[in-house]
Amino acid sequence: MGKLILIPILFFGLIILISAFFVVKQQTAAIIERFGKFHSIRQSGLHLKIPIIDKIAGRLSLKIQQLDVIIETKTKDDVFVRLKVSVQYRVISQKVYDAFYKLDYPHDQITSYVFDVVRAEVPKMILDDVFLKKDDIAIAVKSELNDAMLDYGFDIIKTLVTDIDPDQQVKEAMNRINAADREKTAAQYEGDAQRILIVEKAKAEAESKRLQGQGIADQRREIARGLEESVEVLNKVGINSQEASALIVVTQHYDTLQAIGGETNSNLILLPNSPQAGSNMLNDMVASFAASNQIGEAMKEAKLKKKLDKQ
Template sequence: MDYIFIPILFLGIVILISSIFIVKQQTAAIIERFGKFHSIRQSGLKFKIPLVDKIAGKLSLKIQQLDVIVETKTLDDVFVRLKVSVQYRVLNQKVYDAFYKLDYPHEQITSYVFDVVRAEVPKMKLDDVFVKKDDIALAVKAELNDAMLEYGFDIIKTLVTDIDPDAQVKAAMNRINAAEREKTAAQYEGDAQRILIVEKAKAEAESKRLQGQGIADQRREIARGLEESVEVLNRVGINSQEASALIVVTQHYDTLQSIGEETNSNLILLPNSPQAGSDMLNNMVASFTASNQIGEAMKNAKKKKDDENDA
């Protein structure tokens, strides 16, 4: 009896084990009975009839991503490779359609992506492809939603994640961009130089104006000082001509003294001898005297003429 019981017990254990199966979270198992669809089992510990029921397959209910690389040509005859990422999932209520109506969903999705991209991109120039990549992604999503919903697939999102033109085109674009940046940099540098020149000219003009104003103020103060000096000398009996000559000679010797105080000065004031200073003073006094005499003579002649006219 023991020999018969052991095989029966072993067979029972095998049948029990084969009747139990586990479905993972976010997964659906399709059960067929004698080759025909029987039921869909969700996550958890499940049972089936051994040798009668069969797990035909399992479908993930998670969001999945499929990357499709499409090579096509733009409106300006540039070959470009686009990488389109499609995020999709199987609808929980349409597991039957997803399993039985479509054998190869990846190939189906890829075909639609190729069809839409090769229909949209040839209408655009290369620059527009970069700018309007979101429009391309939306067009792909709209086409896939209409086509794949029937098979139980929901298209969550489509993204154009990479746009890769031909290598020669990229090199040309880089050269164009570099040239544009150099042009812009040159323009900015030119503007900066122009601003510096204008500001420098303004500064020089202001400096000249202030310098001229300073010289005018200096001369005004010198004139005021000379006037005061003449008034002081007049009080002690020295007339205006002699006072002016004396002031000039005094300034002459003051200048010589200041030149002598400078160790590295190359300036020489001529004439610079004492006799020359005396001669200069005498000449200036004589000049002032002669000038006064000429002025008096002209004044008398004019007065005489006026008297004759009145007579």
């Protein structure tokens, strides 16, 4: 009979002994209460507590945690936008007591502050500035949270604005504006390209004309040199310059007639085409040269006289 009573007592004692030991994981803090009153904070490792008298009131993770908060608000230019703000925070190991006893719902507290700051900052900005200054919004949220949550034993590591989502109609309008800007830029580039092509084509034509003119000038210079050599050859055999010029003109005249006659499909008529045509042209040229020389001499004498009168 005594043995039967001893077995339950030993079993109950073993359970109490086992319950006296507990383990706290790494990066975790356990809060111990004795008769409902705070007693101690235990860090990671194996610990002993008084069964029935002491109890583990709770455990707090000391790891960095993240809370994502989605806020819908309106910008200065009356555009509704949804922002996703990610808050990274952790419990300060030296303030585990404050984090456990001073605040019941830290997520709700952080969310309230994020809403308050974002809805105070974003309405001051137009939509484009919200995208450009999202880091400023994140800094403002972090500053406000740090001041508020530090007393509760929480350290705000970082805040990030991870998403900005305007109203669907606004996004479609922005896409149309971007497409129009790109088309405008493309048209400007095409216009510049066409203008460059026109300028380069004009430069090429101008260069072609210049080279063509230079070629014609070189051709005429060679013709003149050839005529000069022909006159010198004729002068050596006793033919004077006027007779030599007449002979050259007549020769070229008949060479031209022969070339025209050699073309079977030619409809060209050379006027005048009489045998005296070469001589008449020569006489006209000589008369023109003589008249030009007389006019030139007269102009020189007039200038010289005018210069002498001034002196």
